[in-house]
Structure formats: structure tokens, C-alpha cells
Amino acid sequence: MDIYAGILVLSALEWRMRLITPFSFLHFFIFSTELKDPSLKYVLKEQATKIIFNAHNDIKLLEYKPSTIAASALISASCELCLKQYTMRRASIAACKYLDEDLLTKCIDLMQEMVMLTEANESTIDTSFLSIEPPVSMLERSIKRQRISYASAADTCSRFLKL
Known part of the structure; x- marks a missing residue:
């Protein structure tokens, strides 16, 4: 009986199934910020990707849509990289009609907490085992x-x- 339900759902979707993740939306939001420097686009995307990867284990993120997570990661990354243009980028991303402003703000706060925790954990890691000289x-x-x-x-x- 389960296979019939699956076929019914797939036929209703016209067999268009694909994986939707926050990474699917990064490209869209990067181009919505109207950045002219390609290297800045690349760095912003890399930093947002790093934030998403570091945050993927947090159960609280399941409350948000992938598009909200991607937008929050980009806003958090832009806050880290260039604080001067942060408000402009946040406004341009938040202007997207598919995003809920309240959920976006909550997700940004959660992302920035995770970034601070990740940085704190990275700074306390013991790197003495990485010494160049063999014992x-x-x-x-x-x-x-x-x-x-x-x-x-x-x-x-x-x-x-x-x-």
C-alpha cells in the first residue's frame, strides 16, 4: 500500500523531486546583494558555506526553511567579513518576498551564537600535537x-x- 501512496505523491509532483538544502539558495542570495567584486562573492559564499556546515548539527535549525538558513548564513558571513556593508547586505537579502523577517532575525541570532561558540572552541583546541619537530x-x-x-x-x- 505504501508504494501506491508514493506513486500518487510523485505523480502529483509530476515526478519533480530534488534535494532542497540551504546550499541551493546561496547563489540566489549572493546575486541579490549586487556585489561587483567576484572575489568578494567567492569569499562570502565560502564563509557562508562554512557557517552552514558548522551549524548543521544544531537541532534548532530544523525550525527554519533552507532559504532562511542560507540567508542567515550569508548575513552572518557578511557581518564577519565587512561590517561596513552589513546593514546594506542585510536589507537587500531581507527584502526578498519569500523570507519572513521575524524568522530571519531569529535564525541570524542563532547563527551568530553558533559562530561565536565555534570560534571559542577553535581557540581552545590544543595544537601542541601539531609540532614540526619529531619527539x-x-x-x-x-x-x-x-x-x-x-x-x-x-x-x-x-x-x-x-x-
Whole structure:
């Protein structure tokens, strides 16, 4: 019986099924901000993508549509990258008639909290294990100890033999 329900839904959708994620909307919102510099578009998209990836585990994001999540990530990224143009970009993205202003504001606040938590966690990560110099192995230490002990033993023996 389930297969018939599935076929009914698919035929009602005219078999047009595709995955809708926040990434599907990034391109649309980037071009709605009317940025002229292609490198700035790229950096903004990369930063927004990073924010979405870092936020994907938060259950609170399930309350929002993918378009709202994408818009919030872009607004948060623009806040991080260039604060001077933040209000202009936020206004141009929020002007989209498909976005609810209240939900967008709540989602932006949630995204910015997550960005701050992510930055705080990244700054407290212990990176001492990433040192370039390899640690001295136990074998090297024991060989050095043996050389020192043999040298001191030879000195001691030669002193005793001279007596």
C-alpha cells in the first residue's frame, strides 16, 4: 500500500523531486546583494558555506526553511567579513518576498551564537600535537644514556687502573 501512496505523491509532483538544502539558495542570495567584486562573492559564499556546515548539527535549525538558513548564513558571513556593508547586505537579502523577517532575525541570532561558540572552541583546541619537530624516541634516549654511562665507566676504570 505504501508504494501506491508514493506513486500518487510523485505523480502529483509530476515526478519533480530534488534535494532542497540551504546550499541551493546561496547563489540566489549572493546575486541579490549586487556585489561587483567576484572575489568578494567567492569569499562570502565560502564563509557562508562554512557557517552552514558548522551549524548543521544544531537541532534548532530544523525550525527554519533552507532559504532562511542560507540567508542567515550569508548575513552572518557578511557581518564577519565587512561590517561596513552589513546593514546594506542585510536589507537587500531581507527584502526578498519569500523570507519572513521575524524568522530571519531569529535564525541570524542563532547563527551568530553558533559562530561565536565555534570560534571559542577553535581557540581552545590544543595544537601542541601539531609540532614540526619529531619527539625524541625512547630508543634514542636509552642510547644516549648508555653512551654517557659507558664513557663515565671507562673514565672510572682508567682512573682505577692508574692507581
